[in-house]
Amino acid sequence: xxxxxxxxxxxxxxxxxxxxxxxPLMAGKPGTSDFDAANQAYAAKKxxxxxxxxxxxxxxxxxxxxxxxxxxxxxxxxxxxGKAVLEYQRALxxxxxxxxxxxxxxxLRQSRGLPEPVxxxxxxxxxxxxxxxWAWIGFASLLAAMLGVFLRGAWLNFGEHEKCPTRxxxxxxxxxxxxLLLAGGGMMVQTQQLDQQVVMGEGTPLKVSPFADAGDxxxxxxxxxxxxxxxxxxxxxxxxxxxxxxxxxxxKLKPVLPAS
Amino acid sequence: MxxxxxxxxxxxxLGLAPLAALAADANVQANLSPDAISLxxxxxxxxxxxxxxxxxxxxxxxDGLEFENAGQSSQFSWVNGSMxxxxxxxxxxVPTKEGSFTIPPISCxxxxxxxxxxxxxxxxxxDNSAASPAQAGGTGSSAPSSATVPxxxxxxxxxxxRITGVPDKMYVGQVVPVTISFYIxxxxxxxxxQVGMPSIKNDSFASSTLKPNQIRQSEQVVDGVPYIVxxxxxxxxxxxxxxxxxxxxxxxxxxxxxSDSGQDGDNNDPFNDPFFRGFFRxxxxxxxxxxxxxxxxxxxxxxxEGRPTxxxxxxxxxxxxxxxxxxxxxxxxxxxxxLEIQGSGNFDRISAPAFADSKGWKVYPxxxxxxxxxxxxxxxxxxxxxxxxxxDGQLNSLPALEFSYFDPQAVQYVTLxxxxxxxxxxxxxxxxxxxxxxxxxxxxENNGPVLAPIRLEEGALRANLLPVTxxxxxxxxxxxxxxxxxxxxxxxxxxxxQVLNTDYQQNKRMGRxxxxxxxxxxxALANEDSAAFAEAASRALRERLAGLWKxxxxxxxxxDVRARLGANGEPIVALFETAxxxxxxxxxxxxxxxxxxRQRITEQLRQLEAKA
Numbered sequence: 001x002x003x004x005x006x007x008x009x010x011x012x013x014x015x016x017x018x019x020x021x022x023x024p025l026m027a028g029k030p031g032t033s034d035f036d037a038a039n040q041a042y043a044a045k046k047x048x049x050x051x052x053x054x055x056x057x058x059x060x061x062x063x064x065x066x067x068x069x070x071x072x073x074x075x076x077x078x079x080x081x082g083k084a085v086l087e088y089q090r091a092l093x094x095x096x097x098x099x100x101x102x103x104x105x106x107x108l109r110q111s112r113g114l115p116e117p118v119x120x121x122x123x124x125x126x127x128x129x130x131x132x133x134w135a136w137i138g139f140a141s142l143l144a145a146m147l148g149v150f151l152r153g154a155w156l157n158f159g160e161h162e163k164c165p166t167r168x169x170x171x172x173x174x175x176x177x178x179x180l181l182l183a184g185g186g187m188m189v190q191t192q193q194l195d196q197q198v199v200m201g202e203g204t205p206l207k208v209s210p211f212a213d214a215g216d217x218x219x220x221x222x223x224x225x226x227x228x229x230x231x232x233x234x235x236x237x238x239x240x241x242x243x244x245x246x247x248x249x250x251x252k253l254k255p256v257l258p259a260s
Numbered sequence: 261m262x263x264x265x266x267x268x269x270x271x272x273x274l275g276l277a278p279l280a281a282l283a284a285d286a287n288v289q290a291n292l293s294p295d296a297i298s299l300x301x302x303x304x305x306x307x308x309x310x311x312x313x314x315x316x317x318x319x320x321x322x323d324g325l326e327f328e329n330a331g332q333s334s335q336f337s338w339v340n341g342s343m344x345x346x347x348x349x350x351x352x353x354v355p356t357k358e359g360s361f362t363i364p365p366i367s368c369x370x371x372x373x374x375x376x377x378x379x380x381x382x383x384x385x386x387d388n389s390a391a392s393p394a395q396a397g398g399t400g401s402s403a404p405s406s407a408t409v410p411x412x413x414x415x416x417x418x419x420x421x422r423i424t425g426v427p428d429k430m431y432v433g434q435v436v437p438v439t440i441s442f443y444i445x446x447x448x449x450x451x452x453x454q455v456g457m458p459s460i461k462n463d464s465f466a467s468s469t470l471k472p473n474q475i476r477q478s479e480q481v482v483d484g485v486p487y488i489v490x491x492x493x494x495x496x497x498x499x500x501x502x503x504x505x506x507x508x509x510x511x512x513x514x515x516x517x518x519s520d521s522g523q524d525g526d527n528n529d530p531f532n533d534p535f536f537r538g539f540f541r542x543x544x545x546x547x548x549x550x551x552x553x554x555x556x557x558x559x560x561x562x563x564x565e566g567r568p569t570x571x572x573x574x575x576x577x578x579x580x581x582x583x584x585x586x587x588x589x590x591x592x593x594x595x596x597x598x599l600e601i602q603g604s605g606n607f608d609r610i611s612a613p614a615f616a617d618s619k620g621w622k623v624y625p626x627x628x629x630x631x632x633x634x635x636x637x638x639x640x641x642x643x644x645x646x647x648x649x650x651x652d653g654q655l656n657s658l659p660a661l662e663f664s665y666f667d668p669q670a671v672q673y674v675t676l677x678x679x680x681x682x683x684x685x686x687x688x689x690x691x692x693x694x695x696x697x698x699x700x701x702x703x704x705e706n707n708g709p710v711l712a713p714i715r716l717e718e719g720a721l722r723a724n725l726l727p728v729t730x731x732x733x734x735x736x737x738x739x740x741x742x743x744x745x746x747x748x749x750x751x752x753x754x755x756x757x758q759v760l761n762t763d764y765q766q767n768k769r770m771g772r773x774x775x776x777x778x779x780x781x782x783x784a785l786a787n788e789d790s791a792a793f794a795e796a797a798s799r800a801l802r803e804r805l806a807g808l809w810k811x812x813x814x815x816x817x818x819x820d821v822r823a824r825l826g827a828n829g830e831p832i833v834a835l836f837e838t839a840x841x842x843x844x845x846x847x848x849x850x851x852x853x854x855x856x857x858r859q860r861i862t863e864q865l866r867q868l869e870a871k872a
Contacts, residue, residue: 035718036716039714039716042714061721061723061724062718062721063721063722063723063724063725064718064719064720064721064722065719065720066715066717066718066719067718069714069715070714070715073711073714076711077711090725093725093727094722094725099712100712100713100715103712104711104712107710107711131727131728131729132727132728135727135728135729135734136728138738139734139737139738139741142738142741142742143741143744145745146741146742146744146745146748147741147744147748148748149744149745149748149749149752150744150745150747150748150751151748152748152752153747153748153749153750153751153752153754153755154748154751156751156752156755156759157751157754157755157759161755161759187729191729194727208592209592209593209594209622209649210594211594211624211647232594257725257726258724258725
């Protein structure tokens with residue numbers, strides 16, 4: 001019996017070591033040859049080639065913030081502003097705090113006269129982290145709160161209830177609930193960013209009604225971020241960061257988060 | 261061998277099952293067409309017996325009407341394993357005087373059951389008003405002439421064509437359903453090989469395009485002669501006014517079977533059986549065109565008098581319904597209006613009705629969709645879908661529209677004003693600043709932006725961009741946390757309800773003590789130990805009473821029992837005294853006494869528990 005336990009322990013240890021050793025491989029840390037080739041094409045200012053290889057990597061399912069970011073740079077330098085904004089936004093989905101992505105997006109917006117998204121003051125704490133981070137914080141705080149309730153109940157029922165550290169459990173639950181509320185707010189704010197769409201054509205008219213011959217309300221710039229509100233046939237009713245609303249052809253928009 | 265026999269029987273039973281079902285579902289229906297005729301004309305009475313291939317109807321005696329047998333047809337089909345069969349018996353109803361007649365229910369003997377039809381009414385008019393041109397053109401055919409069989413049934417021919425439903429008069433643009441058919445005498449030496457598409461031979465009429473699946477084949481017995489009847493229903497439209505002769509042509513390929521020598525011992529028939537003889541005869545293929553008889557049709561122009569301005573050529577009978585979606589709309593937002601025109605007539609001539617006054621609305625062109633409800637496309641519903649945008653917040657309803665058509669039966673124009681759905685028009689959602697153009701930004705730089713460098717490491721790879729909140733396992737994990745919390749709440753509730761409740765604890769303790777006492781009682785009984793038995797019995801009863809009265813068990817005396825329970829407590833007092841007699845007076849129980857006492861104690865405990 002002891003032998004069996006000892007063997008199981010050894011097996012577990014070996015498995016853990018194997019997992020640790022393979023972690024970098026699974027994370028895809030080292031640059032692949034295609035990724036390197038795309039980077040070399042970019043360095044040689046062959047942006048079309050670089051874009052083609054980066055796009056192939058994404059189509060093959062190798063999605064990473066680095067690929068989106070580099071692709072965004074390539075599109076920007078090629079002059080395709082809408083696509084550049086789209087790829088930067090997608091890079092930010094994976095790495096919300098990536099300084100290089102934020103910096104290049106700011107440069108692009110400044111150079112093209114695109115407005116920076118305005119974050120209301122009350123939302124500022126919630127944009128400190130991305131959606132995934134908030135989601136994990138929410139999960140951890142919910143688990144902590146629920147464990148607090150469970151452990152106290154178990155202690156009182158099955159342990160010496162006179163010695164139960166009630167204050168500790170109450171504190172644990174209270175803090176967890178506060179963090180959970182914060183995480184809920186963060187998730188809500190970040191989720192609203194998910195349905196943003198990027199305008200793909202320069203001077204795309206914002207129309208008063210969803211028909212090709214309808215009058216224009218305003219003109220949108222390529223790379224503008226808009227929020228879809230409703231659909232009618234091949235048109236989408238959108239709101240841009242300036243608060244303007246109108247109809248725009250569906251074909252002129254690309255969602256930051258792809259449908260599939 | 262046995263298995264094969266079983267399979268064969270199963271297949272036979274399965275094959276017979278639908279036949280049994282047929283008999284079970286048999287029903288009979290009667291219809292009379294037309295239901296109003298003039299004296300001198302006749303109507304057609306059809307008895308349709310569904311679910312059987314034979315019937316024996318008993319025609320009623322109606323004063324003023326005579327019934328003449330005009331033949332029968334039967335159909336038999338097997339579709340997706342489901343069998344259906346019907347037989348239609350056709351009678352001519354000839355009036356001998358004018359008036360309104362009721363044909364009472366007709367009894368039919370079908371597969372041993374007596375089924376009855378519904379009563380029918382026939383109106384016989386003095387003059388010819390029942391068969392106006394409009395009626396003839398609208399729905400059906402004229403009644404056959406005075407002969408026993410219709411005049412265009414050419415009994416002397418092995419094959420002949422017919423066209424039925426052609427009215428004597430119709431209007432330009434009017435569409436009527438007609439049936440083109442050809443008959444082949446089953447007793448002739450002709451067999452159908454291939455059937456082409458029939459056509460109407462007159463350029464003054466247009467007919468609908470037929471598809472091969474619209475051609476039907478049936479059997480019909482006319483005046484004792486069995487025929488194979490191939491027919492197709494088409495719509496006929498008059499193009500110009502005048503008097504025209506009309507007939508139908510049907511190209512087809514047939515086999516002409518050579519006649520045999522007339523002897524049973526034909527050399528071609530190896531079975532020497534008339535049933536198989538046809539298989540071994542020579543057949544010659546021939547292409548023929550079967551013509552129907554000519555019909556003379558008078559085509560009238562639509563009357564000018566009373567023609568509404570909104571009339572656009574629709575002829576028939578229609579109803580119109582209007583709907584809108586959404587029913588609440590802001591100025592500048594589109595809504596979809598649907599106009600559904602239902603009925604029978606020339607739907608291909610119906611175009612989107614125009615609005616009389618659409619001021620304050622931006623109106624976009626309408627699209628349309630026609631959904632026929634019969635094979636000829638004469639009956640159905642046409643829906644016009646149109647986008648409208650309110651331009652003015654003062655509007656309070658949709659723009660009105662009207663639809664006009666000519667009713668050939670009533671010989672008059674009809675104008676419909678469909679009821680407008682109630683639509684709430686709200687002020688525009690956008691503020692005035694929307695009308696302003698976005699400010700013009702400086703021209704983009706062509707080159708020279710200072711960008712942060714690209715990344716040289718590919719980084720962590722992901723299969724897609726979906727956040728964790730879009731994945732099912734994330735919510736399963738959260739649900740797991742909630743389940744843990746739920747278990748915690750359950751434990752806290754249990755703690756408050758049980759651990760903190762002294763009554764609960766006392767009852768629990770009492771229950772345990774009673775169980776222990778009863779165990780001691782049984783143990784003393786087994787050992788025939790009277791002292792232990794008496795002590796255990798006394799303890800069990802006291803514990804039960806203590807739980808009931810919320811007092812300590814040791815403090816309960818016989819006086820307490822008498823005081824609290826009165827006469828009901830006497831059995832318990834007796835038990836206490838018996839136990840005391842053993843404990844203090846040295847009395848001994850026999851085994852039978854112990855059994856008896858055990859039973860009485862159990863009974864008393866049960867009664868006390870019921871009181872608790």
